[in-house]
Amino acid sequence: LIEQKKELANNVISRDEEVNRKYFMIVRQLRVAVQDSILARRLNITAVRALDYRLVVKSIELVADYAVAMAKNVLKILGKPISKKIKDIIVKIGDLTSQILENAMKALFQNRMELSLKVVSMRQEMKKKRSTAWIDLQR
Numbered sequence: 001l002i003e004q005k006k007e008l009a010n011n012v013i014s015r016d017e018e019v020n021r022k023y024f025m026i027v028r029q030l031r032v033a034v035q036d037s038i039l040a041r042r043l044n045i046t047a048v049r050a051l052d053y054r055l056v057v058k059s060i061e062l063v064a065d066y067a068v069a070m071a072k073n074v075l076k077i078l079g080k081p082i083s084k085k086i087k088d089i090i091v092k093i094g095d096l097t098s099q100i101l102e103n104a105m106k107a108l109f110q111n112r113m114e115l116s117l118k119v120v121s122m123r124q125e126m127k128k129k130r131s132t133a134w135i136d137l138q139r
């Protein structure tokens with residue numbers, strides 16, 4: 001939207017099928033690992049860790065779904081003028097979203113509880129930014 005690139009929006013949409021396939025593949029693998037204790041030990045995955053991974057891949061799949069919805073909306077309004085104020089808000093929220101995802105993945109794979117807590121507070125900050133942006137846009 002910011003760069004007015006139709007091909008980038010279409011690329012996001014086309015990648016969703018790949019994300020969905022990988023999501024279902026990972027879920028199947030996690031289910032097998034949980035059902036097969038020898039495989040679970042070999043992969044060093046406990047049932048609790050498998051559940052954590054399942055939640056993570058579901059969240060990633062949801063992010064991809066949201067990205068597709070945004071890309072479709074971008075295609076609808078491509079070429080229409082967008083104010084600098086709106087662009088700035090979009091960039092700020094996008095940057096914060098990227099930071100949240102990156103920190104969430106680090107927290108999971110590095111087993112860092114303090115980073116998990118930071119992610120929770122960042123999500124609260126995100127909600128506040130969205131509310132503030134909405135109010136600003138109403139003016």
